[in-house]
Amino acid sequence: MAKFHSLKVLEVKEETANAKSVAFDVPYELYEAYNYKPGQYLTLKFNLNGEEVRRSYSLCSSPVIEEPLKVGVKRVKGGLVSNHINDNIKPGDIVEVMQPDGRFFADVKEDNYKTYYLFAAGSGITPILSILRTVLYTEERSYVHMIYGNSNQETVMFKEELDKLQEEFPERLILVYTLSRPKSSWSDLWKSSSDKEFRKGRVDEEAVKWFINEYPPYAQNVEYYICGPGSMIENTKKTLQNIDVPNERIFIESFGGGASKDTTEAIANAKLTAKLHGETITTTIPQGKTILRTLITEGKEPPYSCEGGVCSTCLCKVTKGKVHMKNNLALEEKEVAKGYALSCQSIPLTEEVEVVYE
Known part of the structure; x- marks a missing residue:
């Protein structure tokens, strides 16, 4: 399971009037942990307004060049984290950064002819x-x-x-x-x-x-x-x-955008059984809560990053019942057909739902 580490900000550069790039220093002992493939992302964690928030940003640096990890962050209207980064982050700051992840990447090899x-x-x-x-x-x-x-x-x-x-x-x-x-x-x-x-x-x-x-x-x-x-x-x-x-x-x-408003109604107080980190958790899903947020409220630590239906870090498999994903920008139809779901976007459509975090 990917972990967060405290990384120092090396450089903040204005790329446009509404976007900045942020470079991080990776200590030698963490080099292996922060190896990545071109196209993958980093998840940054902040405590803003008394609440833990996470957002995923794609790496724009290259793993084959000796350079710091770097992400690009564009200001978003009403965006809590993107605006915080653009307004406040400066060199020398310490940020909690998860190890690189993501299923969007190119398999680059020296002998490729493409x-x-x-x-x-x-x-x-x-x-x-x-x-x-x-x-x-x-x-x-x-x-x-x-x-x-x-x-x-x-x-x-x-x-x-x-x-x-x-x-x-x-x-x-x-x-x-x-x-x-x-x-x-x-x-x-x-x-x-x-x-x-x-x-x-x-x-x-x-x-x-x-x-x-x-x-x-x-x-x-x-x-x-x-x-x-x-x-x-x-x-x-x-x-x-x-x-x-x-x-x-x-x-x-x-990167989101273009989605219509979702009006699907969830089943209120559906029973949830979740297998997570070797533990079986039984609880109910309050009206308006996703599976992910229900587990977090219970004090559990399910994997997640963006909470926008984009990164797939929160992936789980539905083994009983049905769920509806309010937004899905990460899974293909064949994966959904096999029962996989993004728990950050999933609300119950049946009285009972069972999921497994694999």
Whole structure:
């Protein structure tokens, strides 16, 4: 089970007016514990307003380069933790950081010969940047085609770093920025960084089709990585499926957004039996509480990170009864069919529910 450790903040850098990157120092004795794959995330823990809160942020650093662990955090309207980080975190602070985790990552190997298509929007660039850098520096025979969407040129995170990569790997990296609401002088402002025009629009069905047609794969072994808000992911995935890309070659990490309000009613005071850390716990689920929050209220320590239905840290298996997930951005349909559920999003639909944390 992943553990939290106290890590010192080395650097806080303003990436845009509404986003910062935070780098952490990992002591030598914890190097092995904080090994990670490109695309994975860190979970940060804070005590704010007298309550413990956790949030997961993707690593934008690369595991093959000697550099500190680094995450990118974009300010969110009403976001308790993201705003705390952007407003208050500074070098020298100590933060509780869980060991890296996550099922969204690229299996990068020196002898790979692949074409990678990377689709990112907004702060979805963070895990994509980790994958991009790791592939370029490790797989000398692989090619990367990347399209990155933002509202305007001032909201592009890590642009300086991305442009440097394009200059360093001109034969193996194709990078296209697409802006949905560019500033009036956007082309003039960006002429110094590239001679190419920048596309106007979102990362949507039209953009995905255009991008793949404009930049066909070099290596026939192709993988597709997508990260951004829910609507962008659905549009990109659907477009890839419509051109017969196999699902096993499509990898997705959602940063939320685009979800409709859930109005499903839970069964009040359903009986809960949970097997956790070798203990069998029996209790009731109060109205409005999820399985995860019920167990936490009971003083138990179930695994969890984001509480947003994104990271899958709180995964459990339903062995009796039925539950409804208010939000699911982590599990595939085949996993749900096997009984797996995100306990942070699960409410009871039957009088009795049994779950196992494996």
